[in-house]
Amino acid sequence: MARSKQMELSAPLDLSHHFSLTTVRRESSNLKRLYKYYTPGMGNLSGGMPHASYFPYDTLEAAVARPQRFDPSNDNGESAPEKDTDSPARVVVPKESKTNDMEKKIDITTALQYGTAQGLPPMASFVRNFTRQHLHPNVPYAGGPETLLSCGATDGFNKVIETFTNTWSPDRDSIRQREGILCEEFVYMNAIQTARPRGLNIAAVAIDVQGMLAYGKGGLADVLENWDYRKGRLPHLLYTITIGQNPTGGTMSVHRRKEIYALCQRYDIIIVEDDPYWNLQYPSAQRMAARRRSTRIDEFLTTKNYNAHGKSSGYPFLDSLVPSFMSVDTDGRVIRLDTFSKTIAPGCRLGWITAQPAFIERITRLTETSTQFPSGFVQAMVSGMILGQQGDDDVRGPKSKSQSGWQMDGWVRWLEGLRGAYERRMQAMCITLDAGKYLIKGDGSEPSESSEESGWEVIDKVQMYDFTWPMAGMFVWIKVLFNTHPLYEKYSPEVLSKALWVHLTQEPFLCLMVPGDLFAPSQKALDQAWQYFRLCFAPMPDKEVAVITNRLVDGFRAFWQRKNLDGLDDTEELSQKFRNLQVEGVGNMMGIGC
Numbered sequence: 001m002a003r004s005k006q007m008e009l010s011a012p013l014d015l016s017h018h019f020s021l022t023t024v025r026r027e028s029s030n031l032k033r034l035y036k037y038y039t040p041g042m043g044n045l046s047g048g049m050p051h052a053s054y055f056p057y058d059t060l061e062a063a064v065a066r067p068q069r070f071d072p073s074n075d076n077g078e079s080a081p082e083k084d085t086d087s088p089a090r091v092v093v094p095k096e097s098k099t100n101d102m103e104k105k106i107d108i109t110t111a112l113q114y115g116t117a118q119g120l121p122p123m124a125s126f127v128r129n130f131t132r133q134h135l136h137p138n139v140p141y142a143g144g145p146e147t148l149l150s151c152g153a154t155d156g157f158n159k160v161i162e163t164f165t166n167t168w169s170p171d172r173d174s175i176r177q178r179e180g181i182l183c184e185e186f187v188y189m190n191a192i193q194t195a196r197p198r199g200l201n202i203a204a205v206a207i208d209v210q211g212m213l214a215y216g217k218g219g220l221a222d223v224l225e226n227w228d229y230r231k232g233r234l235p236h237l238l239y240t241i242t243i244g245q246n247p248t249g250g251t252m253s254v255h256r257r258k259e260i261y262a263l264c265q266r267y268d269i270i271i272v273e274d275d276p277y278w279n280l281q282y283p284s285a286q287r288m289a290a291r292r293r294s295t296r297i298d299e300f301l302t303t304k305n306y307n308a309h310g311k312s313s314g315y316p317f318l319d320s321l322v323p324s325f326m327s328v329d330t331d332g333r334v335i336r337l338d339t340f341s342k343t344i345a346p347g348c349r350l351g352w353i354t355a356q357p358a359f360i361e362r363i364t365r366l367t368e369t370s371t372q373f374p375s376g377f378v379q380a381m382v383s384g385m386i387l388g389q390q391g392d393d394d395v396r397g398p399k400s401k402s403q404s405g406w407q408m409d410g411w412v413r414w415l416e417g418l419r420g421a422y423e424r425r426m427q428a429m430c431i432t433l434d435a436g437k438y439l440i441k442g443d444g445s446e447p448s449e450s451s452e453e454s455g456w457e458v459i460d461k462v463q464m465y466d467f468t469w470p471m472a473g474m475f476v477w478i479k480v481l482f483n484t485h486p487l488y489e490k491y492s493p494e495v496l497s498k499a500l501w502v503h504l505t506q507e508p509f510l511c512l513m514v515p516g517d518l519f520a521p522s523q524k525a526l527d528q529a530w531q532y533f534r535l536c537f538a539p540m541p542d543k544e545v546a547v548i549t550n551r552l553v554d555g556f557r558a559f560w561q562r563k564n565l566d567g568l569d570d571t572e573e574l575s576q577k578f579r580n581l582q583v584e585g586v587g588n589m590m591g592i593g594c
């Protein structure tokens with residue numbers, strides 16, 4: 001952004017009226033306050049800190065990938081298949097680094113010790129720098145956002161809910177006190193399950209292929225204008241997954257973001273953007289789908305340099321990604337949740353929260369008395385991998401190339417490689433699904449003997465399901481067209497839906513999909529959820545995506561050829577299977593746990 005323009009930016013708004021009562025009362029931890037006076041070399045008589053010589057770890061070491069392990073996709077969405085091996089790099093975190101520069105100190109003595117809520121300084125600085133300079137180089141308020149490490153997006157969301165909402169109980173409180181949260185019509189339910197037990201009113205907003213609708217029936221404007229005060233106050237929070245929405249795969253254009261942001265300004269709503277899939281954006285999806293289906297390309301979502309108007313991220317890859325809600329956040333009303341779960345590993349339990357400084361300050365106070373900071377093991381290993389051995393004085397002998405760390409260039413290259421790898425998987429699944437969505441008479445896929453009641457003699461081509469090629473993320477959301485099933489008149493669609501799910505888990509198909517009702521936050525969504533299933537192309541081996549998806553398609557065909565639901569319509573058995581949503585030995589398209 002040009003310097004003169006930067007100077008014109010206004011400070012973020014004071015939105016402290018949205019803080020919960022506990023948040024307002026929260027003070028900084030007395031002990032943590034002391035830590036800021038501590039410098040290495042000082043006699044520390046203050047904290048109840050165990051002495052580092054009694055930590056049983058002398059080093060933390062790992063062989064890790066080089067950032068180039070996976071091939072980025074080119075403009076046509078093509079990337080090279082995964083290599084079986086490459087020579088690993090090494091991370092060695094020593095017991096004690098000799099550097100006195102806390103910004104460079106990555107060692108066991110510091111990382112495994114008590115510290116401040118901000119986390120290990122090199123890790124916290126890397127995240128802050130990446131966020132402010134590269135991920136969101138054009139946040140339109142003075143000073144820009146702050147960041148705080150979290151233990152992943154789930155932890156981040158929990159802290160946001162704690163910071164901005166008061167619990168409500170129907171026996172204790174009046175309906176006028178009940179707070180609410182807006183979310184997409186089908187949504188990642190873990191988040192909703194964080195909010196619901198606090199008594200929050202969950203208000204679902206209609207969606208299309210981009211995600212949340214701003215206008216139109218059931219869209220945000222409609223929901224807010226026609227708010228039903230009998231269920232509680234107007235919501236002051238909006239939870240949204242804007243890139244590769246979980247479960248529907250939608251990706252929101254900048255145009256739609258601006259519309260939604262303007263409505264949030266008008267109704268004074270804070271936007272919580274949960275964005276674990278932001279780097280997994282697939283420019284090839286629209287083009288490939290359009291070619292196969294002769295459909296139109298949505299101009300709002302074509303690849304471009306999204307930072308052309310302002311400051312570049314410094315990387316063409318990052319410039320080409322649809323930017324966050326932070327890019328339109330003039331007021332400082334966006335809180336963003338990031339995670340390393342999809343870019344490094346879920347078991348890291350590491351992520352970060354980005355928001356205006358006053359919000360981060362309050363969440364930091366909460367962190368001091370809850371998680372304190374993310375695990376030191378993880379912070380040391382992740383910062384060691386990315387930043388390498390910092391400071392020349394702490395490594396015996398010359399620093400080998402393999403210990404120099406990925407650095408920012410390597411980190412961005414890694415993200416780009418992941419995009420290439422998942423884009424190939426998305427293509428493999430969608431090509432196979434597209435090719436198999438019709439049952440065509442005469443191509444060998446129709447029933448071997450037609451029965452009168454099935455009506456097969458008169459129908460030439462039957463579409464079994466439909467879906468949109470996802471422009472990001474890990475999921476394909478399919479809508480099953482049960483009304484084309486020969487047994488549609490005989491069974492309710494809900495029964496057919498459950499029977500299909502069981503049928504697909506059985507030999508020889510062995511495929512596990514997630515039923516749509518697991519993502520329904522409202523009764524309205526639940527009532528239509530039977531027609532949807534979420535498929536995930538991430539959890540299976542790369543080479544098997546097409547093979548397993550073919551099995552799924554075969555399963556659909558076989559289901560459309562069934563003359564009855566024998567063995568599939570036992571409600572008790574079905575419910576049991578639904579309850580145990582884990583079936584051994586099956587192609588897992590669920591992505592269990594997320």
Ligand SMILES: Cc1ncc(COP(=O)(O)O)c(C=O)c1O
Pocket residue numbers: 151152153154155188241246274275276338339340341346350351593594
């Ligand atoms: C939208 C969304 N938010 C949050 C998570 C969980 O993230 P984390 O592992 O960082 O808690 C997932 C995992 O799939 C997700 O899809």
